Amino acid sequence: MEWAEVDLRRHPRMIVPPPGPLSNRLHDRCTRYFKGLSSQVKLFPVAFESGEGCILRDVDGNEYIDFSSGIYVATLGHCHPKVSEAIGRYAGMLMNAHDFTTPIKTKLCEKLADVLPGDLNGFQFYDSGTTAVEAGIRVVRAATKRNETLSCFSDYHGKTYGAVSHGQFRSRVYGAVRAPGAHMLPRPDAYRPIWTKPDKTIDTDKYIEFYQMYLDQGTVNDGAGFVLEPIQGWAGSIIPPDDFFPKLRKLCDKNGLLLMMDEVLTSWGRTGKWLCSEHWGVVPDVVTIGKGFGNGFPVTCVAVREPYKECFEAISASSSYGGNPMACAAALASTEVIEEENLLEHATYLGEVALKRLQSMLREHPIVGDVRAKGCLMGIELVKDKSTKEPFADAGAMVYQSAFRKGLAWIPAGHILRMSPPIVMDERALLKGLDIIDESIGEVEAELGYA
Numbered sequence: 252m253e254w255a256e257v258d259l260r261r262h263p264r265m266i267v268p269p270p271g272p273l274s275n276r277l278h279d280r281c282t283r284y285f286k287g288l289s290s291q292v293k294l295f296p297v298a299f300e301s302g303e304g305c306i307l308r309d310v311d312g313n314e315y316i317d318f319s320s321g322i323y324v325a326t327l328g329h330c331h332p333k334v335s336e337a338i339g340r341y342a343g344m345l346m347n348a349h350d351f352t353t354p355i356k357t358k359l360c361e362k363l364a365d366v367l368p369g370d371l372n373g374f375q376f377y378d379s380g381t382t383a384v385e386a387g388i389r390v391v392r393a394a395t396k397r398n399e400t401l402s403c404f405s406d407y408h409g410k411t412y413g414a415v416s417h418g419q420f421r422s423r424v425y426g427a428v429r430a431p432g433a434h435m436l437p438r439p440d441a442y443r444p445i446w447t448k449p450d451k452t453i454d455t456d457k458y459i460e461f462y463q464m465y466l467d468q469g470t471v472n473d474g475a476g477f478v479l480e481p482i483q484g485w486a487g488s489i490i491p492p493d494d495f496f497p498k499l500r501k502l503c504d505k506n507g508l509l510l511m512m513d514e515v516l517t518s519w520g521r522t523g524k525w526l527c528s529e530h531w532g533v534v535p536d537v538v539t540i541g542k543g544f545g546n547g548f549p550v551t552c553v554a555v556r557e558p559y560k561e562c563f564e565a566i567s568a569s570s571s572y573g574g575n576p577m578a579c580a581a582a583l584a585s586t587e588v589i590e591e592e593n594l595l596e597h598a599t600y601l602g603e604v605a606l607k608r609l610q611s612m613l614r615e616h617p618i619v620g621d622v623r624a625k626g627c628l629m630g631i632e633l634v635k636d637k638s639t640k641e642p643f644a645d646a647g648a649m650v651y652q653s654a655f656r657k658g659l660a661w662i663p664a665g666h667i668l669r670m671s672p673p674i675v676m677d678e679r680a681l682l683k684g685l686d687i688i689d690e691s692i693g694e695v696e697a698e699l700g701y702a
């Protein structure tokens with residue numbers, strides 16, 4: 252991990268106020284053609300040139316501490332030598348062999364069967380999160396020979412039609428019609444609960460009771476499975492109560508539904524486990540793995556439990572790029588790095604350190620309504636008033652921009668600030684990034700008349 256250590260005497264290193272002149276010029280040239288930018292880029296249109304470990308360099312020479320991992324992707328930092336070497340080696344050996352067997356794919360499958368919990372030992376590989384989600388949903392349907400699926404408000408699963416139909420944001424943004432049979436239900440959010448116990452804490456049982464009622468009365472009795480994220484990443488790192496997934500697993504079993512976890516964002520060390528669902532001792536029937544899986548190389552996976560392996564054939568699962576040699580090499584190398592460098596333990600430790608620091612921000616700042624961290628997946632929710640919990644999106648944009656200017660590359664989401672530092676980051680660099688956020692929140696509060 253030493254290679255990724257941040258020298259805080261040198262970093263962050265801002266030599267011109269960003270976005271600097273070279274960034275601006277390049278961005279203008281590029282965006283004459285390249286359209287459809289995310290809010291992240293619109294709010295801070297800097298142009299990046301290179302990255303090394305936990306440092307990102309823009310074209311003006313400014314160097315930022317990376318709290319984004321690209322977009323939750325470069326979990327092992329940028330250009331981890333072992334991963335880059337593996338991709339380069341296979342780029343010089345074999346570009347594509349469709350779904351024929353190759354030595355590297357065989358090794359990857361054996362490794363996955365070894366590290367994944369329970370009997371998750373059937374695999375297919377894809378080139379993006381959303382294509383993996385599509386395949387996973389089709390496996391759920393093929394395995395049960397039923398069609399209706401249940402997902403949750405504020406979940407995000409990607410941008411192809413099936414994935415959009417199981418998520419919140421995108422279907423609304425596009426005005427798309429949800430696929431027939433795709434139902435959405437509220438899920439427990441301890442900070443914004445719908446159902447509470449007399450002591451005002453969240454009542455998970457009420458959610459589960461509602462799901463049962465919905466299955467009985469809101470579906471046509473053709474339920475195939477639940478499809479949901481273990482922690483809602485895009486929605487703001489929303490962590491469910493500890494009893495939610497064990498209870499949901501029981502509900503699925505009782506009703507003959509499969510449990511599909513979309514772990515595109517939360518897997519491969521991001522939360523300190525291979526799968527985030529391991530935090531609650533739950534083994535999903537179908538699970539998608541992505542983002543950090545290839546540490547930047549586009550490779551994703553659908554893993555299924557033993558009884559559902561043959562369903563891959565039923566859905567004609569292969570694809571042009573799925574399981575190509577470079578992809579398998581990137582995924583295998585990433586997996587080995589996580590093991591060799593004890594990164595699951597390290598990510599867990601960083602999450603504990605971050606949570607303490609975030610909790611101090613919660614106490615000190617009038618606009619910080621809630622904070623959360625599980626491993627290196629973190630969030631800060633900004634509100635106009637702690638008692639009304641009214642979301643404060645304007646403040647979110649301002650804090651995002653202010654911290655970026657100070658040398659922190661990260662991810663906004665309206666009133667929720669999201670953080671996903673590489674799990675190779677050292678503790679001091681993590682704390683430096685959090686200091687920058689703390690300082691930025693303070694400045695924005697002063698500007699908005701809160702301090």
Ligand SMILES: Cc1ncc(COP(=O)(O)O)c(C=O)c1O
Nearest residue numbers: 379380381407408409513515516
């Ligand atoms: C939980 C989840 N599923 C699926 C996707 C889609 O992945 P991709 O952008 O690789 O298609 C994402 C992307 O952020 C995600 O967070």
